[in-house]
Amino acid sequence: MERHPTHPAPRVGHVHLRVSDLDRAVAFYRDALGLEEQQRFGTGAAFLGWDGYHHHVALNTWDSLGGTPPPRGHTGLFHAAFLYPDRAALGAAVRRVLEAGIELTGAADHGVSEAVYFDDPDGNGIELYRDRPPADWPRDARGMLAMGNAPLDVAALVRDAGRP
Known part of the structure; x- marks a missing residue:
């Protein structure tokens, strides 16, 4: 190609x-x-x-x-991701989501970023995340990204954001 x-x-x-x-x-x-x-x-x-x-x-x-979400196992949007400028802003956004009673479907430390996941009322996946500085991204011996899927401490993320 x-x-x-x-x-x-x-x-x-x-x-x-x-x-x-x-x-x-x-x-x-x-x-x-x-x-x-x-x-x-x-x-x-x-x-x-x-x-x-x-x-x-x-x-x-x-x-x-009046439609329904697409059934699992079909193609379509996996999630829309919204990038926050830093950890404090992400933590404040996650606090708002949790205070709205929205259940998280996941949370991960990907090495390059920290992210939380949930669904909107129509079943569309939503990701809220923040990137780490590129110099801190994990890399393998060849220099390729070595992203992961480690657990993210959501309570610490929200706590570290402080109160508005």
């Missing part, structure tokens, strides 16, 4: 999800993740962002109103 050069720093700009109940999904992303509703597009879509950005998460019911 021929490789084509790309811009050196593309990044994921937003995630757009099909949901079954728009108001329920907006409430989840607003209350649990702290996103702000920026716009409603009729009764079928909403756009939410942090810090006034047009949208980091778009939600729609165009083909999914």
Whole structure:
């Protein structure tokens, strides 16, 4: 396969999800993740962002109103990941999720990052994480990344964030 050069720093700009109940999904992303509703597009879509950005998460019911999550074993979104700038910000976000009564489905120290996982009301996977500095990323003898899946002490993460 021929490789084509790309811009050196593309990044994921937003995630757009099909949901079954728009108001329920907006409430989840607003209350649990702290996103702000920026716009409603009729009764079928909403756009939410942090810090006034047009949208980091778009939600729609165009083909999914009243629908059910895809069954396990099918293709589709594994999770949308939201990167926090540091451990304190991640811990504060995780505290908000836990205080909202959302059950975590996982938590891991990947060596390059610390991450927690849970599902939105439509069964879409969500990851909240923070990266360690690249100089601290674990590498094998060949210099390749050596990411892992070690347990993460979520209580310590939240405690270390302090109180707002």
